[in-house]
Amino acid sequence: MNLPVSFEFFPPKTPEGAEKLRAVRQQLYALKPEFCSVTYGAGGSTQEGTFATVGEIIAEGGQAASHFSCIGATKASVREELATLKAMGVKRLVALRGDLPSGYGAGGEFHYASDLVAFIRAETGDDFHIEVAAYPEVHPQAKSPESDLQAFATKARAGANSAITQYFFNSDAYFRFVDDAHKLGVDVPVVPGIMPITSSSQLLRFSDACGAEIPRWIRLRLQAYGDDIASIKAFGLDVVTDLCDQLVTAGVPALHFYTMNQSAATTEILRRL
Secondary structure, eight states: OOOOOEEOOOOOOSSSHHHHHHHHHHHHHHTOEEEEEEEEOOOTTHHHHHHHHHHHHHHTTTOEEEEEOOOOOOOOOOOHHHHHHHHHTEEEEEEOOOOTTTTTOSSOOOSSSHHHHHHHHHHHHSSSSEEEEETTTOOOSSSSSHHOOOOOHHHHTTTEEEEEEEOOHHHHHHHHHHHHHHHTOSSSSSEEEEOOOOHHHHHOOOOOHHHOOHHHHHHHHHHHTTOHHHHHHHHHHHHHHHHHHHHHHHHOOOOOEOOTTTTTTHHHHHOOO
């Protein structure tokens, strides 16, 4: 498979976690990713960890994409962070609105990711490749599928180079989203986000939180396996490899894996492909 791949990590919270992630990255570098992205907590709560992990990836010779959220940020703070990232050698950003930390009023000078994208472009020209998020199954806070699609189009027109989707298990949702975006004149590459299935409780918790749909047949199979981790992992590999196969066959521009700071499932799915 000659398709570009990329991997997402989250900033580790402990020295042990950081050590484990270094080993995971070394394993995944063997798959020659185009870049590795690092997430950002609500209201930038993990910014230090994000930037530290991004710095390590660059030092290891990788391309790093920093997540960059703007909720609660000011133009001055964003300008400062952009300068920091540029000085570190970062060339890619994943520009997001971000989630409000709990108990936090809607502060800051940016209301939408499109405001952030436009600001980054105005401030830095073409210094950064800007990725934005896309939601084939509709953003959980969107008023309607139409308004969600319009929000995506606005981000693209504000200067995004490409998009990465929320993970999904129904390829039709992805194809429909891309078609609908094309009808609006949006032709930036939309890269499917892929979530390997390694734990049913974790997947159910995540999906409920972010609005990703787990098809009923997958949910029921996972529930039927109970605590049988080996069966869950084997089933997950089959399901996600099949999904990737459909996407690759249809000619998607790349695949982006949500690794959960693990390497085994992603490595095996790519080996099978």
